[in-house]
Amino acid sequence: MVHINVLDPSASPLDYYGYELRRHREAAGLTQKQLGGIVNYTGSLVGQIETARKLPTPEFSERCDAALGADGLLSRLVGLVLRSQLPVWFQQVAELEARAEEICSFHSSMVHGLLQTRAYARAVLGTMDRTNLDDRTEVRLARQRILEKEEPPQLWFVLGEAALRQEIGGREVMRGQLAHLLAYEHDPAVNIQVLSFSVGEHAGLQGPYDLFRFPSDPSIVYTEGYGQGHPTANPTTVKDCSLRYDHLQAAALSIPGSAELIRQVMEERYGEHPVA
Structure with a gap:
């Protein structure tokens, strides 16, 4: 157990928080219990966060900022804290997401992390490993804060139809996830297209990838394997993946057509069914 009197604020973002x-x-x-009562959390949780044994959430941070008159300090720190809890090999990706002015993503069988609901993310992260699942889920969802920026990046997603039909977390979770995708239908910053099964062979058969574009820095392509990531700014790779993405978008359904397919799958596969 970490003793509060020897907590080193320079040890990590979590310790500093x-x-x-x-x-x-x-x-x-205020005592820990008194602060907990004000922000509607337990005093025990306040103590665990103060001793770097528990991760804070954005909601906790906002409430504490208001209660303590901290002028948004904790809310500014929480993003850094949560990002520091990502696997080391993935932290660079979160930084790329935070800096990019445009992100183009192709995923064939799973909804991208920036679009995942809490329940869907929890189901994905809980596969094979349920340790610290609440914290790991919170860390993943924290990446979505880039969507709340005053000038969010332009996001383009091409999802394989399998991502709509692969039942991750059960029917209720999938129904909620598809409804979440539809919530972006008229958001000009978030563009979702579905690559239907009927397309057959396509430019993304080599696997999923993300393409990050920046105002002045070179573009970066990111691919991923089991427990490791592969970012590259190699011009040949970037050019090839940019061309492939153009072909994927051309082959995919339009944004309105994609929304219609999502609704159809949501109703036919995950809708309410009467009990026999």
Whole structure:
């Protein structure tokens, strides 16, 4: 157990967050229990976060900022804290997502992490490993905060039809996930197209990838294997993947057509069925 008096704020973003939470709480003259009562969390949870034993959430941070008059400090820190909890090999990807002005993604059999609901993300992350599942789910969802930026990146997603039909987490989870995709139908910053089964062979058969574009830096292509990521700015690779993405978008259904297919799958595969 980490003793609060020897917590080193320079040890990690999580330790720094805990140090600042405790400093602001004590300056406000509140006990952990009193602060917990104000922000509607337990005093025990406040203590665990102060001692870097528990991850804070954006909601917790916002409430504590308001209660302690911290001027948004904890809310600014929480993104750094959650990003630091990603696997080391994936942290660079989260940084690319945060800096990019445009992200083009192709995934054939799973909904991209930036579009996942909490229940869907939890089902994906819980496969083969359920340790610290709540925290790992929160860390994944934190990446979606880029959608809330004043100037969010332009997002383009081509999803294989299998991503709509692969039942991850059960019918209720999938129904919620597809409804979440439809919520972006009229969002000009989030564009979702479905590559239907009827297309047959296509430019993405070599596997899923993400293409990150920046205002001044070179574009980067990111591919992923089991437990490792492969970012590259090689001009030949970037050019090839950009061309492939153009072909994938051309082969995919239009944005309205994709929304219609999502509705159809949602109704036919995950709708309510009467009990026999």
